[in-house]
Amino acid sequence: DVVMTQSPLSLPVTLGQPASISCRSSQSLVASDGNTYLHWFQQRPGQSPRRLIYRVSNRDSGVPDRFSGSGSGTDFTLKISRVEAEDVGVYYCMQGTLWPRTFGQGTKLEIK
Amino acid sequence: EVQLVESGGGLVQPGGSLRLACAASGFTFSSAGMNWVRQAPGKGLEWLSYVSSGASNIIYADSVKGRFTISRDNAKNSLYLQMNSLRAEDTAVYYCARGGGDSWGQGTLVTVSS
Numbered sequence: 406d407v408v409m410t411q412s413p414l415s416l417p418v419t420l421g422q423p424a425s426i427s428c429r430s431s432q433s434l435v436a437s438d439g440n441t442y443l444h445w446f447q448q449r450p451g452q453s454p455r456r457l458i459y460r461v462s463n464r465d466s467g468v469p470d471r472f473s474g475s476g477s478g479t480d481f482t483l484k485i486s487r488v489e490a491e492d493v494g495v496y497y498c499m500q501g502t503l504w505p506r507t508f509g510q511g512t513k514l515e516i517k
Numbered sequence: 518e519v520q521l522v523e524s525g526g527g528l529v530q531p532g533g534s535l536r537l538a539c540a541a542s543g544f545t546f547s548s549a550g551m552n553w554v555r556q557a558p559g560k561g562l563e564w565l566s567y568v569s570s571g572a573s574n575i576i577y578a579d580s581v582k583g584r585f586t587i588s589r590d591n592a593k594n595s596l597y598l599q600m601n602s603l604r605a606e607d608t609a610v611y612y613c614a615r616g617g618g619d620s621w622g623q624g625t626l627v628t629v630s631s
Contacts, residue, residue: 456617
């Protein structure tokens with residue numbers, strides 16, 4: 406199985422400051438069709454997960470442009486340009502290239 | 518608006534069975550692959566199973582293979598998860614999610630305890 410490793414696991418951030426989460430996969434996530442199926446999810450306290458970014462760098466509808474995704478191969482990053490109070494929660498990366506699908510351990514973002 | 522509504526959770530004894538359902542609306546269900554994902558209390562997300570739009574392709578995580586069965590009824594816009602031989606470690610909130618995870622339900626809690 407593909408192991409997804411996120412860092413850090415805890416991320417205290419001051420309001421208005423940037424934040425960055427790393428996600429590394431144990432195998433390349435480039436699929437046979439040339440796409441890279443690496444997605445990012447946000448789970449606010451008490452809520453269901455919500456997809457923010459699909460295929461590395463594409464923002465889902467309604468996602469603020471302060472969220473951005475980048476990376477390739479086995480190394481990916483989610484960045485928040487200026488953290489807002491509503492960004493508190495746990496962030497997960499997930500690979501959709503290989504079976505079984507696997508998630509990272511989650512990164513808990515809190516306001517400092 | 519896409520809506521996924523899970524049901525069927527509850528308290529069940531170890532070794533027991535439960536059938537979860539996910540009612541879909543707001544999109545063409547018969548064209549979408551669907552997943553089940555769970556989250557144990559205070560833990561992260563665990564993908565469990567996938568069924569393709571026409572049910573010709575079904576995949577399971579090793580943790581549930583042989584015990585859980587995913588199915589769908591496109592005429593009823595519904596996804597199911599039959600869970601047998603339940604264990605304490607299956608206690609979790611179970612979510613259905615569309616395709617690549619762009620839509621999720623609110624989840625249904627399954628508690629396995631005597």
